[in-house]
Amino acid sequence: MLIEELTQALERFVRESPQNYVGDGVALVPADVGERLYDTPLVKVGDAQDPLWAGMKHPEAVGPLFRTPEEWLPGAARVVSYFAPFSDFVVEGNKNDPTEVGNGWLYARVEGQAFLDNVNHFLEQWLRNRGYKAFSPYSSPEFQSVFEAGTNPDIADKKLSFTSNWSERHVAYICGLGTFSLSKGLITERGVSGRFGSVITDAPLPVTVRPYKGLYDYCTMCGACMRQCPASAITLEHGKSHRLCSSYCERMRLKYAPRFGCGKCQVHVPCERGIPGRS
Numbered sequence: 001m002l003i004e005e006l007t008q009a010l011e012r013f014v015r016e017s018p019q020n021y022v023g024d025g026v027a028l029v030p031a032d033v034g035e036r037l038y039d040t041p042l043v044k045v046g047d048a049q050d051p052l053w054a055g056m057k058h059p060e061a062v063g064p065l066f067r068t069p070e071e072w073l074p075g076a077a078r079v080v081s082y083f084a085p086f087s088d089f090v091v092e093g094n095k096n097d098p099t100e101v102g103n104g105w106l107y108a109r110v111e112g113q114a115f116l117d118n119v120n121h122f123l124e125q126w127l128r129n130r131g132y133k134a135f136s137p138y139s140s141p142e143f144q145s146v147f148e149a150g151t152n153p154d155i156a157d158k159k160l161s162f163t164s165n166w167s168e169r170h171v172a173y174i175c176g177l178g179t180f181s182l183s184k185g186l187i188t189e190r191g192v193s194g195r196f197g198s199v200i201t202d203a204p205l206p207v208t209v210r211p212y213k214g215l216y217d218y219c220t221m222c223g224a225c226m227r228q229c230p231a232s233a234i235t236l237e238h239g240k241s242h243r244l245c246s247s248y249c250e251r252m253r254l255k256y257a258p259r260f261g262c263g264k265c266q267v268h269v270p271c272e273r274g275i276p277g278r279s
């Protein structure tokens with residue numbers, strides 16, 4: 001079966017790629033050399049004709065900039081979405097201090113994201129080698145993310161909103177990987193701590209049945225992420241303020257340049273490594 005072969009190839013690529021391990025040239029301390037950034041990915045498949053894609057253009061979803069799979073790749077049939085959980089090295093290392101960002105988290109946000117771009121390109125090539133079209137919007141030069149006035153309802157002053165033409169978390173929701181969280185992450189069966197990637201294709205892969213109905217089905221609204229946030233960017237009433245989170249992360253960018261990160265809302269929380277109450 002094509003999906004099993006694809007999943008196994010992806011697992012092998014993630015396990016064996018040197019880019020998924022902290023190298024000599026980038027390690028902040030010698031003890032970090034050889035540590036892994038991502039564990040085995042979770043893979044799900046969405047239908048490119050799902051009516052939810054068009055809904056992502058709504059200002060309260062991603063916004064009008066969002067492009068559907070068909071708009072990215074004419075003839076699209078499926079979207080392969082994966083969740084790459086952060087390794088214990090990344091997650092546990094970000095628990096040592098309430099504000100200092102762990103080395104692993106810093107690598108995962110910068111070198112780790114560069115690795116995920118290569119994972120996306122690996123999936124594109126794997127599918128193309130078998131005669132299918134494949135395209136990863138996030139890892140293409142056409143990917144665009146902008147601050148745009150008034151497109152995000154969680155920002156009260158309407159002057160600053162974040163939107164993009166492809167959103168991996170929204171894609172993952174449609175493809176059946178998980179549901180949104182108070183902290184504006186996505187809770188999967190392997191938790192919230194990790195990153196997402198995706199590829200659009202015309203390959204006839206079996207579509208995953210979404211095991212949820214609501215946007216927030218997996219979040220218990222326990223408020224633990226809110227208490228963890230050093231920027232007070234999360235409230236039970238309004239969820240995460242992108243503006244407050246971004247300005248805090250910009251401060252972290254100055255402190256940890258050329259890296260950045262925070263992620264305190266994704267550690268020491270019940271959704272860190274699974275769906276709360278279901279482990």
Ligand code: SF4
Pocket residue numbers: 181182183218219220221222223224225226269270271272276
């Ligand atoms: S910590 Fe609690 S409120 Fe926050 S995202 Fe996780 S389950 Fe939801």
Ligand code: SF4
Pocket residue numbers: 183228229230231232233234240244245246248249262263264265266
């Ligand atoms: S990333 Fe940091 S600043 Fe942003 S919401 Fe999470 S804990 Fe708060």
